[in-house]
Amino acid sequence: xxxxxxxxxxxxPLGGGLHQVTVTDAWHTANKTPxxxxxxxxxLHAVMQETKDPxxxxxxxxxxxxxxxxxxxxRVREVRAGRRVSTYDALLVxxxxxxxxxxxxxxxxxxxxxxxxxxxxxxxxxxxxxxxxLTTVIPAGMIPILDRYTYRNAAxxxxxxxxxxxxxESLGWIKAADDRPVDALLAGAMTDAFAxxxxxxxxxxxxxxxxxxxxxxxxxxxxxxxHVVTRHVxxxxxxxxxxxxxxxGRLIAQSRQLAILA
Numbered sequence: 001x002x003x004x005x006x007x008x009x010x011x012x013p014l015g016g017g018l019h020q021v022t023v024t025d026a027w028h029t030a031n032k033t034p035x036x037x038x039x040x041x042x043x044l045h046a047v048m049q050e051t052k053d054p055x056x057x058x059x060x061x062x063x064x065x066x067x068x069x070x071x072x073x074x075r076v077r078e079v080r081a082g083r084r085v086s087t088y089d090a091l092l093v094x095x096x097x098x099x100x101x102x103x104x105x106x107x108x109x110x111x112x113x114x115x116x117x118x119x120x121x122x123x124x125x126x127x128x129x130x131x132x133x134l135t136t137v138i139p140a141g142m143i144p145i146l147d148r149y150t151y152r153n154a155a156x157x158x159x160x161x162x163x164x165x166x167x168x169e170s171l172g173w174i175k176a177a178d179d180r181p182v183d184a185l186l187a188g189a190m191t192d193a194f195a196x197x198x199x200x201x202x203x204x205x206x207x208x209x210x211x212x213x214x215x216x217x218x219x220x221x222x223x224x225x226x227h228v229v230t231r232h233v234x235x236x237x238x239x240x241x242x243x244x245x246x247x248x249g250r251l252i253a254q255s256r257q258l259a260i261l262a
Contacts, residue, residue: 003176003178003180004026004148004176004177004178004180005041005148005176005178005180005185005186005189006180008024008026008027008038008042009021009038009041009042009045009185010022010045011042011045011046011049011074013049014073017050017075017076017077017078018073018074018075018076019046019049019073019074019075019076020071020072020073021042021046021071021072021073021074021092022070022071022072023039023042023067023068023069023070023071023072023094024069025069025144026144026145026147026148027144027145027148028069028143028144028145029143029144029145030143030204030205031066031205031207031262033066033067033068033207034066034067034068034069035145035189035192035193036061036063036192036207036208036211036257037188037189037190037191037192037193037211038145038189038192039061039063039067039092039099039100040059040061040102040188040189040192040211040213041185041186041188041189042074042092043059043061043074043090043092043100043102043104044056044059044090044102044104044184044185044188045185046074046076046090047059047076047088047090047102047104047106048106048185049076050076050078050088051078051086051088051106052081052086053086053106053107053108054108054109054110055106055107055108055109055184055215055218056104056105056106056184056188056215057085057105057106057107057214057215058104058105058212058213058214058215059102059103059104059105059188059212059213060102060103060210060211060212060213061100061101061102061210061211061212062100062101062102062209062210063099063100063207063208063209063210063211064097064098064099064100064101065097065099066099066207067092067094067099067100068094068095070094071094072092072093072094072095072099073092073093073094074090074091074092074093075090075091075093076088076089076090077089077090079103084107084111085105085106085107086105086106086107087103087104087105087106088103088104088106089101089102089103089104090102090104109217109218118251121249122225122245122249122250122251123171123225123227123245125154125171125173125225126154128152128173128175128223129152131152131153131154131172131173132152132153132154132155132156133150133151133152134151134152134153134156134157134160134172135150135151137156137160137161138151138160145193147177148176148177148193149174149175149176149177149190149193150174150175150176150177151172151173151174151194152172152173152174152223153170153171153172153173154171154172157170157195157199157200158200159195159199159200159202159204164199164200164201164202165200166200166201167200168197168198168200168201168229168230168231168233169197169200169227169228169229169230170194170195170197170200170226170227170228171225171226171227171228172194172225172226172228173223173224173225173226174190174193174194174223174224174225174226175222175223175224176222179222180222181219181220181221181222182219182221182222182224182246182252183218183219184215184218184219184253186219187213187215187219187224187244187252187253188213188215188253188255190224190226190244190253191211191213191226191242191244191253191255192208192211192242192255192257194226194228194242196230196238196240196259197228197229197230197240198230198233198238198261201233203233203238203261203262204262205261205262206238206259206260206261206262207259207260207262208257208258208259209237209257209258209259209260210257210258211255211256211257212255212256212257213253213254213255214253214254214255215252215253216251216252216253216254217250217251217252219246219252220246220248221246221247221248221252222247223246223247224244224245224246224247224252225244225245225246225247226242226243226244226245227242227243227245228240228241228242229241229242233261236260236261237258237259237260237261238258238259238260238261239256239257239258239259240255240256240257240259241254241255241256242254242255242256
């Protein structure tokens with residue numbers, strides 16, 4: 001079965017680490033530009049076609065300017081092929097301009113270590129079917145990226161009902177609208193797919209400057225639980241931390257980004 005997400009991040013390898021891509025407008029945000037998590041997945045997908053390793057371990061993306069709907073290319077370079085962890089960089093270019101740059105580490109989860117220390121479990125949350133469906137208060141087609149996912153929260157967020165809570169934190173379920181299972185590519189996109197929690201302090205519009213994702217396991221889930229927190233907003237710049245958990249309560253991915261508020 002073909003999934004919308006896979007079609008959107010597809011690349012045409014041209015050899016020598018060069019990939020032709022088409023940036024779709026289906027992941028546009030309220031800013032009318034492609035979502036940063038979607039751009040991250042586009043870059044990561046190109047890298048995973050070049051590496052010998054089966055799994056991504058981390059990706060750090062710096063966004064130079066907003067991507068635009070249309071043609072582009074991703075240039076992948078092997079920085080170091082290590083015994084356990086390899087490193088690549090990837091550059092998205094459109095119209096002769098550099099749009100976003102990623103540094104990616106890859107590895108093999110089957111060869112990972114055995115040390116474990118997990119000081120806290122997944123947050124307590126009702127199952128998705130027992131939660132409020134946010135699509136009931138978000139008109140279809142209003143913001144394209146919101147049509148790509150299904151969202152469930154314990155209650156409708158205050159900002160969506162016109163009463164921001166003043167608390168820049170949220171907890172909610174997310175899945176692909178067409179039920180595509182979560183893998184690392186989709187998990188990376190999902191970390192940037194939640195509405196900015198700064199909406200609860202009156203600021204919905206934001207643009208990502210830098211986004212880092214650490215992958216913590218091979219996902220085996222359709223729904224993912226996202227815990228999103230903004231701790232500091234200083235001079236118009238906001239941090240955002242996301243923990244992404246699977247339906248079994250296992251950590252899938254962690255991310256941190258720095259964004260500028262509109």
